[in-house]
Amino acid sequence: MNGLLANPRFLRAALPPVSLVLILAVIFIVQPRAMSYLGLNLMLNLALPIALATIAQLCVITVNDLDLSIGAFVSLVACIGATILPVSPLLGILALLGCIAVYAGLGALIHWRNLPSIVVTLGMSFVWLGAAVLLLPSPGGSAPAWLSALVKLKTPLVPFAILASAVLALVTHLFLMRSSVGTVLRGAGGSPQAVRRAGWSLLKAKMAMYGLCGLFGTLSGLVLVGLTTSADANIALRYTLLSIAGVILGGGEFTGGRVSPVGAVLGALTLTLAGSLLSFLRISPDWQIGAQGAILIVVLALRALVNQTERKAA
Numbered sequence: 001m002n003g004l005l006a007n008p009r010f011l012r013a014a015l016p017p018v019s020l021v022l023i024l025a026v027i028f029i030v031q032p033r034a035m036s037y038l039g040l041n042l043m044l045n046l047a048l049p050i051a052l053a054t055i056a057q058l059c060v061i062t063v064n065d066l067d068l069s070i071g072a073f074v075s076l077v078a079c080i081g082a083t084i085l086p087v088s089p090l091l092g093i094l095a096l097l098g099c100i101a102v103y104a105g106l107g108a109l110i111h112w113r114n115l116p117s118i119v120v121t122l123g124m125s126f127v128w129l130g131a132a133v134l135l136l137p138s139p140g141g142s143a144p145a146w147l148s149a150l151v152k153l154k155t156p157l158v159p160f161a162i163l164a165s166a167v168l169a170l171v172t173h174l175f176l177m178r179s180s181v182g183t184v185l186r187g188a189g190g191s192p193q194a195v196r197r198a199g200w201s202l203l204k205a206k207m208a209m210y211g212l213c214g215l216f217g218t219l220s221g222l223v224l225v226g227l228t229t230s231a232d233a234n235i236a237l238r239y240t241l242l243s244i245a246g247v248i249l250g251g252g253e254f255t256g257g258r259v260s261p262v263g264a265v266l267g268a269l270t271l272t273l274a275g276s277l278l279s280f281l282r283i284s285p286d287w288q289i290g291a292q293g294a295i296l297i298v299v300l301a302l303r304a305l306v307n308q309t310e311r312k313a314a
Contacts, residue, residue: 016250016266019299023273031280041159043276044269046227048151048161048168049074051268052220053239054246055172058264059213061247062176063189063206064255065110065117069125070217071240073099075233076132077221082141082231089144096218103214107206125240132233139232143225151226165265172261185209189257238289242271245296271295 027043028035034043053070060067077096085092106124110117153160176182187195188205196202220239225231248254249270250263278291 012251013260013263015299015302016260016263016270019249019295020266020270020273023270023277027273027277027280030277034276034280037157037159040162044159044161044165044272046224047269047272048164049220049224049227049236050239050242050246050272051165051168051265052216052223053236053243054250054264054268055168055261056213056216056220057243058172058247058252058259058261059209059216060117060121061189061244061252061254062186062257062259063107063209064257065121065206066244066254067121067213068118068240069121069128070213070243071237072125072128072132073103073214073217074221074224074236074239075231076128076135077218078225078228078231078235079132079136079141079233081147081222081225082143083135085147086142086144096222100211100214100218103217104207104211107208107210108203110210111203111206129233129237136231136233139230139235141225141231143229143231147222147226148229151223165269169262169265172265176259176261186257186259189255191257241289242268245293246271249296249299 024035031039033039053074056070057067077099080092080095080099084095106120109115110120151160155163176186184195184198184200185205185208187200188202188209192202195205221236224236228235246267247259247264249267250265251260251267252258252264274291274295278287283291
C-alpha cells in the first residue's frame with residue numbers, strides 16, 4: 001500500500017475518484033437525505049450533458065488544441081433540437097450533421113494554416129451563438145417527445161444519469177486508450193512526428209478528433225434539451241469552462257496527448273455535485289462558479305505536487 005501511495009502515476013489516477021468521493025462525503029454530512037435514489041437523480045440531473053461536453057473538449061485537448069466554442073455549440077444544438085427537430089426531423093438531422101461537418105472542417109483549417117485553435121474556436125463561438133439567437137431569439141421551443149422520454153428514463157437501483165455516464169466513460173476509454181485507432185489519435189498530440197513517420201495523416205487525425213468533438217457536443221445539446229424540454233441561445237455557454245475544468249480535473253494535460261476519458265467523466269460528475277453542494281450550503285449562485293474554480297485550483301495544486309514528485313523520481 002505504501003508503494004502505491006509513493007507512485008506518482010497511481011496518485012494522479014486516484015485524484016479524480018478521490019475528489020468525487022470527498023464531495024459525496026461532504027454532501028452526506030451536510031444533507032444526508034440527498035444520498036438516495038431521488039436525491040442523486042436530482043443532483044445529477046444535468047450531469048450527462050456536462051459529461052458529454054467534457055468528452056467533446058477532451059477530443060480536442062488530445063491533439064494539443066483547446067475549444068472555446070463548445071458551450072455556444074451545445075446551445076445551438078439545443079436550439080435546433082427545440083425548433084427544427086420536432087417539426088421536421090429530417091431537416092433537423094441534416095442540420096446537426098452539417099454542424100458536425102463544420103467542426104471537422106475547423107480541424108482541417110487549423111492544421112492546414114497552422115492557426116491557433118484558441119483564436120479560431122473563440123471566433124466560432126460567436127458564429128454558433130449568433131446562429132442560435134437567429135434560430136431562437138427568446139427562450140422557448142419544445143423538445144421531441146421521444147427525446148424527453150429517452151433522457152428521463154427511470155432505471156432501477158441507479159439513476160439513468162449515472163449509468164449513462166458510466167457507459168460513456170467505458171466506451172470512450174476503450175476507443176481512445178485500448179484501440180489501435182485511438183493510439184494513433186492520441187499519438188497525433190503526444191508524438192506527431194512519430195505518427196507522421198509511421199505513415200499516418202495528421203490532417204485526418206485532427207479532422208477525426210474535431211469531428212468527434214462535434215458529435216459529442218451534438219449529443220450534449222440533444223440530451224440537454226431533452227432534460228429541460230425547451231431551449232435558449234445562452235443555455236450552455238458555461239459548458240466551455242466546465243468542460244475544460246472537467247478534463248483537467250480528470251487528469252488530462254493540455255499538451256502531450258495525455259488524457260483520461262474515465263477521469264474526465266468523473267471530473268464532470270464532481271463539478272456537477274459541487275454545484276449541488278454549494279446550493280446546500282446556501283452560497284449565492286453568483287459565487288458558485290468562483291467556488292467551483294477554487295475546487296479546481298486545489299486539485300491542480302495537488303496535481304502539481306504529484307508531477308513534481310514524478311520528476312524527482314525520474
